[in-house]
Amino acid sequence: MTSLALDSCPAALAEEASVAALLRCCVREVAGPRGQVWQAEPYVLLRVADTLLRVRTHGGLALRFDGPPEWLEHGCWQPLGADRLVGLVEAELGGTELGERNEEFAAQVGASREAMAALLAARRETPAPADPWLASEQGLVLGHPFHPSPKARDGEGWLRYAPEAHASFPLRLLGVRDDVLAEAGETGALDDLGPAPSGYSPLPAHPWQLDLLAAELAAPLADGRLIDLGYGSRPAIPTSSVRTVYEPRIDRCLKFSLDVRITNCVRKNSWYELAGAVELTHRLGPVFEDLSAVFPGTRWLAEPGYRSAELGTRLLEGLSVIIRTSPWSVCTPGVTPLLSGALAVPGAPPPDPVRWWRAYVEHVALPVLEAYLSHGVVLEPHLQNVLVGVDTSGLPVEAIFRDLEGTKLVAGRHDLSGLPGRIAEALTYDPGRGWDRVVYCLMVNHLSEIAASLAGRESTRELWAVAGEVLTGYAAPRGWPRPLADLLAGAPLPAKANLSVRWARSADRSAGYVPVANPLAVLS
Template sequence: MTSLALDSPAAVAVAEEASVSALLRCCVREIAGPRGQVGYEEPYVLLRVAGTRLRARAHGGLALRFEGRPEWLENDSWQPLSADLLVRLVETELGESEAEGNDEFGAQVAASRDALATLIAARREVPPPADPWLASEQALVFGHPFHPSPKARGGAGWLRYAPEAHASFPLRLLGVRDDVLAEAGDTGALDELGQAPPGYSLLPAHPWQLELLAADLAAPLADGRLVDLGDSSRTAVPTSSVRTVYEPLIDRCLKFSLDVRITNCVRKNSWYELAGAVELSRRLEPVFLDLAAAFPGTRWLPEPGYRSAELGTRLLEGLGVIVRMGPWSVCRPGVTPLLSGALAAGRQGAGAVPGDVPGPADRPPGGAPTMAGWPVADPARWWRAYVERVAPPVLDAYFGHGVVLEPHLQNVLIGVDAEGLPVEAVFRDLEGTKLVAGRHDLSGLPGRVAEALTYDAASGWNRVVYCLVVNHLVEIAASLAGTGSTRELWAVAGEVLAGYAASRGWPRPLSDLLSGAPLPAKANLSVRWARSADRSAGYVTVANPLATA
């Protein structure tokens, strides 16, 4: 399949442009911006990296959507900017200013670009799912717009499991002998996937993960602690995170471990995250009941149980599967859940993907915008409804309940009615959800589980503001506005947020936000350059769009 991408000039060209755009955004945010080397001369954003002048036609405010090819100045003449040249400039700039170099960085950017070309070519060969929610899950072709290698994938053979390539595949079923079964919470839905032998319990597994764990699995398969029961009778559909799949036979999402690096992290369920998911689901049930009563349309996807095998830490984590409710089961009839990331994705300055579905900001000249193909007749009304569904429950979870939700674009589904108007918000993925330290009694939990479940108040607020505003609302506003100004949209958002702030007595952090205090933005380029774990990522400050609304 890789040769397909290399033989597809259109896919290669789009992948190159998308890679330049993503890395250039990182340069504006993390290199040139903090050094005072960014300026604006309509319609261009101008910056310097390693002493070289760069420019790009930009719109979308903080989202930095680019039109056309970014350029660099050579001998008083503007030339097209390539990903390879931009990588060399970044390496020069950071190599001079940081304590250590990074001889892996260029290869990671190139690998991400090649993977993107492969995905663009491959997704044209297979139609998207008929289910609009699943189609939206598989629509994140370009990945994180502010990441230097947004489609980095570790391991081999990944394409057949890639959601962006419209993949689907049967899960592998294992039997776990009951004396080595590890589980907690409600896992009964897993038993509906097949029939385990007497004395065994059924354990679904991601086939890619079984390939990665083959050497570790040999002994327990040989001595009968595990048995291989073959493929499931139905195909599962990978969602946007790659390792979480939807299993239609049981109407559940199953979150697996994958011992490969995807973007920033090796995506495995650590033992304390398995236990933490069940604990959080128990604690969050009354919280979301309160949020739904205060903010109608608020939904969430509980993770009521996990199952694995007690065969040492590596296999406990590697075979661990977290059961998550599916979105159709929590949305009311007539409401269609759509991934917020798909609504925001647009073309991100990368041009159209040949043969792909329309993007959020695609519209005929003078026509109304669409969001993931849903028409938006009144953008201001649509935006107000969107912000009202998403922002107040996130803020109230923090201020009212001491809960830090992680509402970035891959963790929120928007339920739209028959007219495409947002009427529900579905929050999911408890891995990033935390409890504010000091507001919850965690004394009965193992120390590592309690540690993984908590943030101090300041760290929690930074995470809320970054995920909600910088990662999420900024990108949705840019897609909705297209090439126009987002100022009117941010004025509407300010009204919604001020209404909530007034109901809570204007808490200081929210007052500062509405007054235009700079925002925290996650430093993805810096953490990749430092080769650090994603949890070590810091923040840089960026302009607050509410300040000029």
């Protein structure tokens, strides 16, 4: 999701990427809302902490950069480094409603920069997976383009488990005594990972998580409630989220808890999310049957079961694993699944970019809109939650939606009366919040990045005109639903405020939105 050359010096590339990500945040969340951004072709100018900055841009809403950003010092333009930009952000945001100061901020940006450099260096030593889907999962080296610390990671020893470093590793296998086994849904695939003694069930575990939980695990391992069955016989491959791996022995994806902060969140399965995944899988089956009937290329990755150990909330969550269908098992033969986030990284464009884009928008956008408008289901179609199935010519022919943690039901449109209150609460959004999430993920996070990569340094206008045609063709026979009519009329789009939530040290679920220009506006 950047125009930087990945064969550059790792430290230099990490510095450039860090500056670019933080500067994009400044345009979107700091200078923009204050009216301190101006177009002065070929530059975008902005003011942060009374300092004038400039950078050449392309890519429209995605805000790709051509050349290094600069700052004005005594009438002369100077190269802008990450440390200086961090200082400007600290000066601008300190003392505002977002908080007096954030002593962690500079360290988080620095840690992200160091992590990028380490990942880039490690990739030179280890080849990418031969499987094109897994190679795409492990391709997001520089992370979220609008996050101040996109690769910040807590803890030691993380590099050996990093998908961006082309990692693979065997899982650890625990035996859970039957009287403390916690599970729901379809979990039989886990029994094929290896034998467990009579009276025990096998439970795969991420080795990094077991290290993090070592103190809590000592007692149940000592008294036999858990037993250590050693390492698996084949390596698992981490996917883009870090904590979810593909286990080839059972052809399943396994989503673990990982008590590590990655970008905004500590990545653990909360107890209510475990039950919620199984509940949503049950409820979404008929929805995706309907979606695939209307849009035949629509697929999804169900999460039919979870397993853990009933040893208190900490270990129930910490040892949990959610079972997820693998993408190869849902794609039509001859169709190759690829992570959308990898497709947003600039590369060689397809032979007919406009035809490719039309097919992409049809397969990705229309099922998302139909799910919300007709079924009251909020999918979360950001770049890491969507896989696109391409045919032998590379043309998009299927879209695969995944990760039920971010999928919600619109409140008032589903009967949740039989669910415990906390589970029902975690499964729902009110209509407005749900629509904002759909539009942010689909338009701002996803389609704008794909369009920028397709267009290169050319204007994205033609691509957005095609997207407008596709969306209009969907809206017209459905009577122009009001949310969609507003979108096509050019209403501003909600963009997630990642810098603000990090500065305020708030939970990611507290993140708000800032309005950004709708690329469909100039077409209406």
